[in-house]
Amino acid sequence: MLRYLTAGEAHGPALIGIMDGFPAGVKIDKDYVAKSLARRRTVPGRSSRQTQETDSFYISCGLYKNTTTGAPVAVMLKNVSQFAVLDPSSVPRPGHADLAGMLKYGISASAVIRERASARETAVRTALGAFCVRLLELLNINITSRVIKLGHLRSEDAGTILRELEQAAKSGRSLGGVLEVKAENLPVGLGSHAQWDRRLPSRLAAQLMGLNGVKGVEFGSGFELAAMHGEEALDFFKKGNPLKRLTNLAGGLEGGMTNGMPLVLRAAVRPVPGQGSPVRSIDLKTGKTAVAAPGRSDITAVFAAAVIAEHLIAFELADAVLEKFGGDSLKEIKIRVDAWRRQTSKLLRGR
Numbered sequence: 001m002l003r004y005l006t007a008g009e010a011h012g013p014a015l016i017g018i019m020d021g022f023p024a025g026v027k028i029d030k031d032y033v034a035k036s037l038a039r040r041r042t043v044p045g046r047s048s049r050q051t052q053e054t055d056s057f058y059i060s061c062g063l064y065k066n067t068t069t070g071a072p073v074a075v076m077l078k079n080v081s082q083f084a085v086l087d088p089s090s091v092p093r094p095g096h097a098d099l100a101g102m103l104k105y106g107i108s109a110s111a112v113i114r115e116r117a118s119a120r121e122t123a124v125r126t127a128l129g130a131f132c133v134r135l136l137e138l139l140n141i142n143i144t145s146r147v148i149k150l151g152h153l154r155s156e157d158a159g160t161i162l163r164e165l166e167q168a169a170k171s172g173r174s175l176g177g178v179l180e181v182k183a184e185n186l187p188v189g190l191g192s193h194a195q196w197d198r199r200l201p202s203r204l205a206a207q208l209m210g211l212n213g214v215k216g217v218e219f220g221s222g223f224e225l226a227a228m229h230g231e232e233a234l235d236f237f238k239k240g241n242p243l244k245r246l247t248n249l250a251g252g253l254e255g256g257m258t259n260g261m262p263l264v265l266r267a268a269v270r271p272v273p274g275q276g277s278p279v280r281s282i283d284l285k286t287g288k289t290a291v292a293a294p295g296r297s298d299i300t301a302v303f304a305a306a307v308i309a310e311h312l313i314a315f316e317l318a319d320a321v322l323e324k325f326g327g328d329s330l331k332e333i334k335i336r337v338d339a340w341r342r343q344t345s346k347l348l349r350g351r
């Protein structure tokens with residue numbers, strides 16, 4: 001079983017991530033992980049903090065001569081922007097964990113809650129996810145992500161997107177959007193129909209819903225399927241050798257398992273609650289109306305969220321591969337995956 005935990009605050013000394021159950025024999029160097037972090041950091045829509053953060057990190061264990069050892073992998077990521085003292089304000093920001101967290105943990109300073117709730121933590125999840133992207137890559141599974149909608153705008157033209165972002169920044173508005181993650185060449189049969197928590201979509205959705213600001217998830221044609229008639233919503237088989245599908249409305253998942261078609265999933269990301277200007281709130285100490293300080297804020301999180309989501313989905317897919325094929329080293333896993341691919345392609349060919 002693959003699992004991970006993270007620790008650390010947004011403006012503390014560092015963020016820490018530990019991943020256990022990762023196989024041995026996966027060649028990966030620091031640059032590979034650094035590229036994932038740079039992608040997360042340098043996408044459009046981010047605040048000035050991203051120009052300060054260098055995401056310098058240290059892989060403290062689980063790696064020997066740029067090859068994983070099978071021991072837990074630990075990553076420590078330094079924060080350049082650190083706060084020696086936290087703002088003592090007891091004014092929670094609407095749209096954030098502040099209010100519920102302050103009440104739940106009996107904490108008077110909203111910054112204490114904000115520090116851990118911040119999406120800065122997703123940097124270390126991305127670093128751990130890079131190991132999973134690499135494992136999948138070595139098994140010839142390709143995972144990508146993109147933004148398909150920014151606010152109301154559907155465009156892949158960088159110029160149009162940047163103009164929309166500039167306008168939003170000028171007017172102090174934040175924007176939401178929709179991200180898409182795609183994984184190709186997945187073995188058939190990852191996940192299972194046999195139990196609710198073994199269904200792959202439930203596990204993938206949990207990863208996406210665990211990402212700050214994600215408010216909805218769909219697989220394949222998702223919500224559009226709800227308006228179709230039964231036959232319209234089927235991915236019919238196409239006679240041939242090998243067996244193909246005419247469509248991929250299900251997004252590569254049927255009955256809780258991968259079906260050999262590309263996995264396609266999307267997530268709706270809310271506009272970041274932080275605005276360029278102060279927001280109305282209540283001071284919990286006095287009970288009086290107050291304003292919550294705006295702080296630095298991204299214009300949109302959707303581009304960064306797409307990169308992060310790709311890495312979270314890679315983690316879940318790597319776990320599903322390990323569950324189906326077992327194996328302690330890449331070599332063992334690869335032999336089993338290749339044998340399974342040969343076997344299933346024969347069956348799909350009707351032999």
Ligand SMILES: Cc1cc2nc3c(=O)[nH]c(=O)nc-3n(C[C@H](O)[C@H](O)[C@H](O)COP(=O)(O)O)c2cc1C
Nearest residue numbers: 095096119212213214272273274297298301304305
């Ligand atoms: C990569 C990323 C960056 C984010 N940046 C900000 C930000 O700058 N300002 C902000 O108010 N929210 C930001 N968010 C969204 C908040 O973290 C999130 O909406 C908030 O913690 C409340 O959680 P919830 O929306 O999941 O309920 C970001 C989210 C992600 C994934």
